[in-house]
Amino acid sequence: MGSEHAADLESADVSTLPEGFDEAAYLEAHPDVRAAVAAGDLGSGADHFRYFGHKEGRAIRRAPPFEDTELLIGNDGLPIPPSDLMFLVTNGRDPARFQAAGEADLRAVRRAVEEAGLVLSKPDLRVLDWGCGCGRLARHWASEADSVRLHGCDINPELVDWCAASLPFGQFAVSPFDPPLAYADGSFDLIYGISVLTHLTFEEHYRWMQELYRLLVPGGIAVMTGHGPTMFPQVLAGAAPTSAAGGRVRTTLIDQEAFICLENSAGSNASGNVLTQNMFAHIFSPFDVRLQRPRYGLMGIHDTYVFVPKTDRSLQFIDFCASFDLSGQISEHSFELDFNEQANLSALINLENLHYPATIQVTLHALDGSEGLIATWTAPLPGRTEWTLIDQAYTFFMLEGLPAYNGLVRATLKVQGTHALDGTTLSFRKVVLF
Ligand SMILES: C[S@@+](CC[C@H](N)C(=O)[O-])C[C@H]1O[C@@H](n2cnc3c(N)ncnc32)[C@H](O)[C@@H]1O
Structure with missing residues (x-):
């Protein structure tokens, strides 16, 4: 691992060290890092944490043992994870609570599905526990191992290794932070993600929803928990201590709906977000939301959503058609867009590091020699200018009833700010919706 990390060092995202970081304790907690430092592949454990460890959600030290949990067997006959792994996913180290809360949360998943009027029972139910952690919910499928094919994945190899070694009825794999996962289209009847979306940025939500859509069979079921508006005060208050580790609160707007995220260690518990109700609706747009219950999952602090893929499988998102750095108070940029048989055009446009308010104009001209509008x-x-401290704003354009036109068009984006737009980035994506 050392040499590929060394190659990445120049482009890595640097963050400051968290309070209480101790080099020796970090190396003791992560023998692979200690080996890489000893081999000269990395300068220090601190370097590892700044460049990689914070993104991988590595603990800064081994948690003091609650008991000798590595030797404990739970009341379900399965091993209890080491206390530092439990701590990583739950901020707690109590084995009894770990088991009871996991069982209750899996029961909440099933109950939410039932309340949504959907049915889970089917021979060979294919289940994905996305962001499975150290198997807090996954372990409770053990009694159904004959009829359920359980898969679990997580970005953190320590957690996945423990699941693979300790929960033999499931198949566990390390997954990438960004999609795609290594499963074929339509691989699952049920995918649940408990307290996973809560650690992602807006862009990541958007990408993962497309991936979950791909992975579910038609009629499949997704259950996700997230922080809704009732959690705004807690998440933001909870953000304060961890922001010392280089995190910052970032506000993204899409069509005036807020996504507030403490960005710190992508994917780890040190990053958290809260979304407005309509923001969830945007993110879940490839699905029909069948149930939405405040404070129903994850020990009663998360909102739970149950959704199924929309039946029209024509959904495509075409990422980034173009991206420009803006300057001056009026900034204009053009690019070519393939416009074959396009009756409608949906576009998601965003300004990053926004100097607001601003007006954006999109113009399409034919590139068939006529230059016709x-x-x-x-x-x-x-x-709405009452929003403050906005980092990013998206606006969603839907242009309906366009004249039939086949071929390339020139798209011109013109942004007019109330102040100079220097430092702002403008991106344009073409979106094909249902
Ligand atoms: C708060 S823990 C919850 C773990 C587990 N779902 C549970 O309820 O016990 C969040 C988990 O999501 C994982 N995670 C974060 N980003 C992820 C991603 N992009 N893909 C898969 N797992 C991710 C983390 O490694 C961590 O194990």
Whole structure:
């Protein structure tokens, strides 16, 4: 691992060290890092944490043992994870609570599915526990091992290794932070993610929803928990101590709906987000949301959502058509867009490091020699100026009833700010919705 890390060092995202970081304790907790430092592949454990460890959700030290949990067998006959692994996913080290809360949360998943009017029972039910941690919920499928094919995945290899060694009825794999996962289309009847979305940024939500759509069979079921508006005060208050580790609160707007995220260690418990109700609706747009219950999952502090893929499988998201750095108070950029047989155009446009308010205009001209105007439309970004401290704003354009046109068009994006737009990035994505 050392040499590939060394190659990445220059481009890595640097963060400051968390309070209480101790080099010796970090190396003791992570023998692979100690070996890489000893081999000269890394300068120090501190370097490892700054460049990789914080993203991988590595603990800064081994938690003091609650008991000798590595030798404990739970009341379900399965091993209890080491206390530092339990601590990593739950912030707690009590084996009894770990088992009871996991059981209750899996029961909440099943109950939410039932309340949504959906049915889980089917021979050979294929289940994915996405972001499975150290198997807090996964272990409770053991009694159904004959009829359920359980898969679990997580970005953290320590957690996955423990599951693979300790929960033999399931198949566990380390997964990438960003999609795709290594499973074929339509591999699962049920995918649940408990307290996983809560650690992602807006962009990551958007990408993962497309991936979950791909992985579910038509009629499959997804259950996800997240922080809704009732959690705003707690998440933001909880953010304060961890922000010492280099995190910051970032506000993203999409069509005036807020996604507030403490960005610190991507994917780890040190990052958290809260979303408005309509923001969830945006993110879940490839699905029909069948149930939404406040404070129903994850020990009663998360909202639970049950959703199924929309039946029209024509959904495609075409990422980043173009991206530009803006400057001056009016900034104009053009690019070519393939426009074959396009009756409608949906576009998601975002400004990053936004100097707001600003107005954005999109104009399409035919590139068939005529340079004829096909369409033009304008939107404010953000429309509601009472939002403050916005880092990113998205606006969603839906242009309907466009004249039939086959071929390339020139798209021109013109942004007019109330201040100079220097430092702002503008991105354009074409979106094909249901
Ligand atoms: C708060 S823990 C919850 C673990 C488990 N779902 C549970 O309820 O006990 C969040 C988990 O999500 C994992 N995670 C974060 N980002 C992920 C991603 N992009 N893909 C898969 N797992 C991820 C973390 O490694 C961590 O194990």
